[in-house]
Amino acid sequence: xxxxxxxxxxxxxxxxxxxxxxxxSQVNLALxxxxxxxxxxxxxxxxxxxxxxxxxxxxxxxxxxxxxxNQQIITISKDISSLQELLRAPKFRGQMGETLLENLxxxxxxxxxxxxxxxxxxxxxxxxxxxxxxxxxxxDAKFSLENFQKx
Numbered sequence: 001x002x003x004x005x006x007x008x009x010x011x012x013x014x015x016x017x018x019x020x021x022x023x024x025s026q027v028n029l030a031l032x033x034x035x036x037x038x039x040x041x042x043x044x045x046x047x048x049x050x051x052x053x054x055x056x057x058x059x060x061x062x063x064x065x066x067x068x069x070n071q072q073i074i075t076i077s078k079d080i081s082s083l084q085e086l087l088r089a090p091k092f093r094g095q096m097g098e099t100l101l102e103n104l105x106x107x108x109x110x111x112x113x114x115x116x117x118x119x120x121x122x123x124x125x126x127x128x129x130x131x132x133x134x135x136x137x138x139x140d141a142k143f144s145l146e147n148f149q150k151x
Contacts, residue, residue, distance in 0.1 A: 097141035098127050105130070105139075 127141040
């Protein structure tokens with residue numbers, strides 16, 4: 001009888017050990033799956049942080065370029081303001097217009113096809129005339145300050 005109890009005890013011990021080993025392997029499998037999930041999550045988080053860092057770096061770089069561009073715009077606006085002050089004087093504006101007109105005509109037409117400061121027999125004068133056959137095309141180089149400001 002002791003022998004049967006011993007065998008039963010041994011069988012019971014083997015069954016309990018088998019159940020414990022099965023539970024242990026299932027726990028290990030679940031732990032391994034959780035470990036893999038955590039590793040994948042860490043990888044994704046690392047990639048997202050890397051992307052965010054890259055985006056912030058690009059934003060910082062673009063803001064730097066924007067600041068430089070803004071300074072250039074401020075400088076240009078100061079130059080435009082200075083030019084507007086110069087162009088307030090009608091005489092200067094007229095002289096500048098005549099000079100620009102003469103440069104333009106000299107680049108486009110042969111000298112015999114235009115004449116600067118042309119005077120008619122009546123005494124009227126124009127800044128330039130362009131000769132087209134037997135006819136004259138009168139050109140006035142002046143421009144109004146109001147039109148310049150609109151531009």
